Amino acid sequence: MKAVRFHEHGGREVLRYEDAPDPTPRPTEVLLRVKAVALNHLDVWLRKGLPGMTIPLPKIGGCDIAGEAVAVGPLCARITVGQRVLVSPGVSCGQCAACLRGEDNLCRGFQIVGGYTSDGGCAERVCVPEVNCVPVPDSLDDRGAAAVPVAFVTAWNMLVRQAHVAADEDVLVMGAGSGVGTAAVQIAKLFGARVIAVAGTEEKLAKARALGADEGINSTRQDLGQEIRRLTGKRGADVVFEHVGGAAWQKLIPNLAPGGRLVTCGASAGYEGRVDIRYLFSKSISILGAFLGTKSDLLKIVGHLACGRLRPVIDRTLPLAECAEGHRLLEDRAVFGKVVLLP
Numbered sequence: 001m002k003a004v005r006f007h008e009h010g011g012r013e014v015l016r017y018e019d020a021p022d023p024t025p026r027p028t029e030v031l032l033r034v035k036a037v038a039l040n041h042l043d044v045w046l047r048k049g050l051p052g053m054t055i056p057l058p059k060i061g062g063c064d065i066a067g068e069a070v071a072v073g074p075l076c077a078r079i080t081v082g083q084r085v086l087v088s089p090g091v092s093c094g095q096c097a098a099c100l101r102g103e104d105n106l107c108r109g110f111q112i113v114g115g116y117t118s119d120g121g122c123a124e125r126v127c128v129p130e131v132n133c134v135p136v137p138d139s140l141d142d143r144g145a146a147a148v149p150v151a152f153v154t155a156w157n158m159l160v161r162q163a164h165v166a167a168d169e170d171v172l173v174m175g176a177g178s179g180v181g182t183a184a185v186q187i188a189k190l191f192g193a194r195v196i197a198v199a200g201t202e203e204k205l206a207k208a209r210a211l212g213a214d215e216g217i218n219s220t221r222q223d224l225g226q227e228i229r230r231l232t233g234k235r236g237a238d239v240v241f242e243h244v245g246g247a248a249w250q251k252l253i254p255n256l257a258p259g260g261r262l263v264t265c266g267a268s269a270g271y272e273g274r275v276d277i278r279y280l281f282s283k284s285i286s287i288l289g290a291f292l293g294t295k296s297d298l299l300k301i302v303g304h305l306a307c308g309r310l311r312p313v314i315d316r317t318l319p320l321a322e323c324a325e326g327h328r329l330l331e332d333r334a335v336f337g338k339v340v341l342l343p
C-alpha cells in the first residue's frame, strides 16, 4: 500500500510518500480502507520527535481516521465488512477501573492511534481495535467524519466534563480558528453559553462568528485582558478554553470571573504559564487539564453531528501525497479548522 512515513525525525522533508507493507488485523481488530485522515499538531510533534520519547521507525502518523471496513478479525462481533466508520483515537486496556467507569482516557495504558506505539491513518490501509470503530451517520461524508474525533472529543471533555459549562456563562475560546477551537465554539453554543472567540486575524474572527461566536478579540491588534473586561462588564470570563499557554496565562487568570474555570489541552506557545495564586483562592478559580476524551463522549458527539447540531469544520483537503504541505499549514497556523488528506 501507499503511505506517508518518516524514517527519522526532522523537518517536513522527512515525510516520504512511499510503499509500505499492508497491515494485518489481530483477532480483535478491523482492517480499514482509509477514506480520509485529518492532521493534528500531534503529527507535527511526532515527526519532530519529543525529548526522552522514542518511537519505532519508520512511522505512519494520522490519528483522525474515517474509513471502510475491508476485513474484520475473528473475534470482532459488531463491525461488518463494508461498514463506514470513524475511529475513536484513544486506545486503552478496557479492563482497569478507569476504563470500566468509562474514563478510558485516564487508563494508565492509554495510547493514541498513530501515536507513539501504533501506526496511524496516513496510509491506504490501517488496523484499529473494533472497540474504536464508530459507525458514521449517512449525513456525514468521509472528509467530515475524519475531521471530527480529536477536535470534538477534546473540546467536549474540556467544556462539558471538566469545566461543566452552563447556559448564559461567558466562555472565552483561545485559538478559535484551530480544529479544537472551532469545535469549542460550537459545543459552548450548544450548551447555551455566550462565546467570545480569540484569534489572530479578522478573517478567522469572522469565520468564528459564522460558527456561532457572539464576540471576537483580535489577539494581534487588541489587548486581551482589556477586551475580556470590556466584553464581560469587568466581571471576567466564567470559562477560559485554553490550548496556547505561555505568556497568555498572565492575562487570563486575573480575568476569570469568581468561580471561573480555566481548562487547557495544550501549550503550543510555551510550557510555562505564570499564575498569581492569590486569584485562585480569592475568586475560587479552578485550573483544569484535559487530554483527549472518552469513547462514550464521542458517541454523544456523533449523535449531535447526525442531527446537524454540530458540524465539522474543514479548511481544505489535499491528496495524501501532499501530507508535508498539510504539516506546513498547521505549523504556520494558516488554517481555519482541519486539514484533511485523501489517500
Ligand SMILES: [Zn+2]
Pocket: 092, 093, 094, 095, 096, 097, 098, 099, 100, 104, 107, 108, 109
Ligand atoms: Zn484501562
